[in-house]
Amino acid sequence: MFHVQHAAMATVFEIRGECRDPDVGRQAARAAFAVVDRLEQTLSRFIENSDISRINHLAAGESTIVGYETLQCLQLARLMYGQTAAAFDISLGTGFENLEIVPEEFRVVARAAGVRLDLGAIGKGYAVDRMADVLEDWEVSRALIHAGASSVLALDPKAGEEGWPLTLSEPGHNGRVLAKLSARQCALGASGISKGDHIVNGLVGEPVRSRTAAWVWAPRRVLADLGRRAGVDASAAAVADALSTAFMISSIDAIEAYCQSHDGIEAWILADTFLHFPGTSPLNTG
Amino acid sequence: MDHNKRSPRIDRRDFLKTTAAAGLALGSRSLVSAAGGTNDLRVALIGGGNQGMVLLESCQKIPNIRITALCDIWEEYRQKYASGRLRTYGYEHNAYTDIHEMLDKEKDRLDAAIVATPDFWHADHAVACLNAGLHVYCEKEMSNTLPNARRIVVAARESGKLLQVGHQRRSNPRYRFTYQKLLRENRLLGRITTATGQWNRSRQDPLTMPARYNMPPERLEKYGFRSMEQFLNWRWYRGLGGGPIVDLGSHQIDIFNWFLGARPASVMASGGTDYYSKDTHEWYDSVMAVFEYPTPDGTVRASYQTITTNGFGGYFELFLGDQGSLEISESSGRGKLYRDIANAPDWGSIVKQGLLREPEEAPRTQAPGVVLDVRETAPPPSYALPVQSTKLYHQPHLENFFDAIRGGVELNCTAEDGYETAVTVLKVNEAVERAGRVLFTPSDFEI
Numbered sequence A: 001m002f003h004v005q006h007a008a009m010a011t012v013f014e015i016r017g018e019c020r021d022p023d024v025g026r027q028a029a030r031a032a033f034a035v036v037d038r039l040e041q042t043l044s045r046f047i048e049n050s051d052i053s054r055i056n057h058l059a060a061g062e063s064t065i066v067g068y069e070t071l072q073c074l075q076l077a078r079l080m081y082g083q084t085a086a087a088f089d090i091s092l093g094t095g096f097e098n099l100e101i102v103p104e105e106f107r108v109v110a111r112a113a114g115v116r117l118d119l120g121a122i123g124k125g126y127a128v129d130r131m132a133d134v135l136e137d138w139e140v141s142r143a144l145i146h147a148g149a150s151s152v153l154a155l156d157p158k159a160g161e162e163g164w165p166l167t168l169s170e171p172g173h174n175g176r177v178l179a180k181l182s183a184r185q186c187a188l189g190a191s192g193i194s195k196g197d198h199i200v201n202g203l204v205g206e207p208v209r210s211r212t213a214a215w216v217w218a219p220r221r222v223l224a225d226l227g228r229r230a231g232v233d234a235s236a237a238a239v240a241d242a243l244s245t246a247f248m249i250s251s252i253d254a255i256e257a258y259c260q261s262h263d264g265i266e267a268w269i270l271a272d273t274f275l276h277f278p279g280t281s282p283l284n285t286g
Numbered sequence B: 001m002d003h004n005k006r007s008p009r010i011d012r013r014d015f016l017k018t019t020a021a022a023g024l025a026l027g028s029r030s031l032v033s034a035a036g037g038t039n040d041l042r043v044a045l046i047g048g049g050n051q052g053m054v055l056l057e058s059c060q061k062i063p064n065i066r067i068t069a070l071c072d073i074w075e076e077y078r079q080k081y082a083s084g085r086l087r088t089y090g091y092e093h094n095a096y097t098d099i100h101e102m103l104d105k106e107k108d109r110l111d112a113a114i115v116a117t118p119d120f121w122h123a124d125h126a127v128a129c130l131n132a133g134l135h136v137y138c139e140k141e142m143s144n145t146l147p148n149a150r151r152i153v154v155a156a157r158e159s160g161k162l163l164q165v166g167h168q169r170r171s172n173p174r175y176r177f178t179y180q181k182l183l184r185e186n187r188l189l190g191r192i193t194t195a196t197g198q199w200n201r202s203r204q205d206p207l208t209m210p211a212r213y214n215m216p217p218e219r220l221e222k223y224g225f226r227s228m229e230q231f232l233n234w235r236w237y238r239g240l241g242g243g244p245i246v247d248l249g250s251h252q253i254d255i256f257n258w259f260l261g262a263r264p265a266s267v268m269a270s271g272g273t274d275y276y277s278k279d280t281h282e283w284y285d286s287v288m289a290v291f292e293y294p295t296p297d298g299t300v301r302a303s304y305q306t307i308t309t310n311g312f313g314g315y316f317e318l319f320l321g322d323q324g325s326l327e328i329s330e331s332s333g334r335g336k337l338y339r340d341i342a343n344a345p346d347w348g349s350i351v352k353q354g355l356l357r358e359p360e361e362a363p364r365t366q367a368p369g370v371v372l373d374v375r376e377t378a379p380p381p382s383y384a385l386p387v388q389s390t391k392l393y394h395q396p397h398l399e400n401f402f403d404a405i406r407g408g409v410e411l412n413c414t415a416e417d418g419y420e421t422a423v424t425v426l427k428v429n430e431a432v433e434r435a436g437r438v439l440f441t442p443s444d445f446e447i
């Protein structure tokens, strides 16, 4: 077993894995963390020369060129914005539709000023997906990767095991366990408001308070295929991330309908009661 | 060798397939930039490693630049990756393993080259490109030896081509503004007496790669490397790099020379491979150096440290004068001036001119007749720099190079500037070796 951590994007990234030579696992992890650091430089709105900062500074009619990874995140965000009827909105209600994305030129054009992007609800997942690329390049296939316990990607489990054992719990230190999962080749996204008012319903321009937490999980392949519709490289964790944020906002009916119409996507919502949307999930949840 | 003659449309088929599904169409960069017509510069990228890719991300954001040739010896990994990335960005190009073959085939179709290979290759690569009639952007350190750095200066002079050394802070808008407006024109620090700088990095294992990407030993040997381990970690080996003082320190010691407008007279230094294995870390893993700079205002002492076991404080430079202090760093958003309230005149007019931000701790306006609004202890005033740069760190320096090729602007870091810094920095390793004070003579800096 190897188990390594790295601080980035205002959270802790972690890899647990199994590898014949644990040293190879650690080397792979080092390379994966280097990728996260590079991504943070382009995706963070707190870094003044990141692609996202440049977009956030655009005046009406201005445009900027972004790198490949930023374009990928924007395309995915645009797809999820459409898929969730704008519940998932990386502009937090400041007018995502006022940004025109011109992929062939890697250009983002602002049709109006004042659009403020925050990739917080997708960037960590996207980084976790890119970490998986690195680990798999190193032929480390038995691993659990996550960012701050909320963007989770399970590759193969440890030898002889069914999956990586995970739980969903009520927020708080000794929160009741709500569900037990066994994860392999799947992604899980979690959102919640125990950190305060950080999820904004862009549709009404107010922070979400009516739900405590939302979780989404699905087979890696299902989520990756979804992202590919927008031309995005396999990004299961990013899609799960986006959906869990959207499901803090979407109506219960909309969540139900989404899970029904997307094979394999399963969700849980903790509001006044704990709701499970099993969808048509082939995954076995205990 | 892989000639990517196919159009980007076809080369980017994966991307295309998926994007097309989303109802988007891809065009090639040559179509996009064709609007710029003859203004396009055709550039070769030599060395598609970490820094090569960083420079590519900047080039991608500069209009009318076309990277039409790539050279990297690591076919199994870097050449493939870099080539894919170039295609993604719509740069139609040919990829080569050997620079001489590249120059033979491509030189007539190229305007410039970017050299981002390991330090010990810079001289051969830069000189070959200059002699082939190309303008060159050569990464720092100009070379790991002074005789080789001199070869670059001479070749630049003799070829009449431009050579920019990759000390990118020299084009950073925040550094340029600070130097010109705050230090030179307004002398806000008063008489500068002291400078210090550091680049601290946390502990890191040597770089490794999965064995299936290994180069054959003959190719490694042909290009001067003993093993994959040495190839990946060249910075730490004698004869290939110069260790952290050259790798990191050079950026900031370059700022000492530039901001102080002087060349050092001496340096003392202490350093060693204290932490890592001497087998893999031939150069010193920690170095502390003290320079003495004679300036028209008097002597300035400047200390610098780089350690590779703890990243506390990161990297920055400090300039201290009898009227104020400046903290500056390439790191995004880091830059402040502190006024010595006992000795400096008021900076209100400087703030009014927009040369500094309002101090963050500015006292609230007081009602007429009131002399003090009593409150929790106020800290002494600090003033943020008013200049933000939203460009990638290397973009302004590359733009300066490309603009100079097109005419009308001067290079911000010429071969001579880079040479002065190389002399200053390489002497530190000499001082460590001699465990003593090493003197510079004016002739050390002349060619």
Ligand SMILES: NC(=O)c1ccc[n+]([C@@H]2O[C@H](COP(=O)([O-])OP(=O)(O)OC[C@H]3O[C@@H](n4cnc5c(N)ncnc54)[C@H](O)[C@@H]3O)[C@@H](O)[C@H]2O)c1
Pocket (backbone or CB within 6 Å): B046, B047, B048, B049, B050, B051, B052, B071, B072, B073, B074, B078, B097, B098, B099, B116, B117, B118, B119, B121, B139, B140, B141, B166, B167, B168, B223, B231, B232, B247
């Ligand atoms: N300005 C900066 O901020 C900055 C930052 C990092 C590195 N650098 C400089 O950039 C240069 C490259 O550093 P790096 O970190 O990218 O190293 P790296 O090892 O990641 O990349 C070097 C690349 O050069 C290739 N190469 C080696 N020998 C070659 C040869 N003879 N011909 C063609 N290709 C060859 C290698 O295959 C590799 O891809 C160094 O000089 C370094 O000092 C500058």
